[in-house]
Amino acid sequence: MFLLDFFWSLWESITHILTFSRNPQNNKLSIHVKSNTGSSVDVDLDPQWDIGTLKEAIAPKIGLPADDMEIILAGKSLDDSTTIAECDLGEQSVLHAVKSHGQRQRRSRPLNQIMSDLVEENDATLTTVSEVPENQDSVQPPVADSEEKQQKNAHFYVYCSVCMTKSTGNPATPLKPKEGKLRVRCFSCKSGAIQLDSDPASWSDVLEPARVSGDCQEQGCSDGPVAWAEFFFKCAEHVPKSENESAAVPLYLIRANSRSTPCLACMDVLDTVVVFSCAHTICLDCFNDYMTSKIRERKFVLDDNVGYSLPCPVGCEGSLITEIHHFRLLAPNLYNLYQQFATEDFVLKSGGVLCPHPNCGMGIYPDDDCNTVRCTCGYVFCKRCLQGNHIGDCDNAVDILTGLSPSYTIDPSRAAQSKWDEASHRSIRAGTKPCPKCRTATERAGGCMHMVCTRCDFEWCWVCQTSWTRSCMGSHWFG
């Protein structure tokens, strides 16, 4: 009997630890309650408490009678019967206590539950185009029972600069998105003591500021009862170090897979998926495979409005990812490559050149009226052929060797006698041809005459030095 008791208590403590690690809301939470008059109290509360109990507990400290108080979280005045556990609060969260206006006692659900409906509605309008191969459901594993699903709260995923820029050890490991919490503040005074006049009706209402109006109850707010609200996200996976910590970026294409849509690549049904604007759905691992293969092939798209981005893997029109923080999920070494390619492509597209000196690659916007470009690395080159600086035509130019580094100078006549340098220039000129489109020096190490530029994707003919045509294929494909 004693032994049994011992095991029972052991079991209880294990399950306690397990539930604690999964859901910290089952334990005491310490949070801040701010009043709109500027005072603030720290409270340790039990997640099983309801809002009415909380009001009683803080009434003496705030100096407002409980009956006369409203608690505001994420733009919503919380109903007395709502429990803390329903509210999606984390350690060090902030609640706002304001004086009640009297008539404003309509029942209101927490924002995360409203958003849960919104996310599902959006899914419903989107899932008509799904183009996964037929018959795949015959091999589908049985879908999770609905009762196993967690409480009906929206899950948001964010890029958190605090959690996700820490060195994780292996720079080749892709990152996982963090869970986020949705919050609301006044657009003008940035106080959280604002009550929304209406619920957001779409994702755009959440992602763009000043689309939903509210009543800001912060004392001294210039907008007061006719304020605009601004939604923002917080990372749910770390305890904020300060109240002014910068907001997390919503990765809004990442969703809980509420409709059990199989991934279009691996066909597994997974809990968390990326849903593109065209409704094509891919799991997080395959999304990373997709980004990885596209960045290695340098096949991202530079869009004037969006930046360096990708469409959905099927290539649907208008499906470019508009929030480029989704690419922060790339392994850190590939994200560095993403940043490099994005910058280089931007410089080239906007009329700049890249310094051709090995290990430099500096982006430079040259003057319109001069072909000579001087890089900060000391290299001087011709902006048209990207070879060393020369006089006259690019095709039969003789290099003028100018100072390679600002710290010392080279006598041009002596440098010209340097056999090694001249020889290497000669062999580069003899062995390579510039890509007809981007002028990148290209060496043909064998194979056919059909060249594909690794830099700009241009397909060209080694013989004609123009674009690859059917007649090239017919007359001199293999020389």
Add this chain to the structure above:
Amino acid sequence: MALKFNRNKHNSKIILDGERWERRLQKELMSLVREPPPGVVVDSDQGENLSLWTINMTGAEGTLYEGEHFTLQFKFSPKYPFDSPEVTFIGPNIPVHPHVYSNGHICLSILTDDWSPALSVQTVCLSIVSMLSSCKEKKRPPDNSFYVKTCNKNPKKTKWWYHDDTV
């Protein structure tokens, strides 16, 4: 080739052994064996090597290829399905068709430029079946002899011009 299922109790996900691209191929194979497109016969035993499939195809009734038997070969890379499969006709009987070269290479845009990971072995087979079925005259492509002499073994290395959607 057997499928191994491990049921994970907590999140009700089924985890299959092997890499993701192999798992997808296993699923595709199972569904293709169960419900093949008309005229297509797939052996569920593709040997140890999941990256190389052989698929048998019979010309549909009422078409120029009625009763003929063809064999298709699919080669997959670990980048599948982000990278298209390499698909060729193999064996003694290569269909005589304006888009099929006598070495088995097929000029079909979804095999290169228009490939998308949402396509599958099933949709490729369907396209090839319909390409054969809609043919009005049995003949080789005009540049067949030159192409076959000079091309790379891998048809994906060829720059294709898709100029004719009528056959």
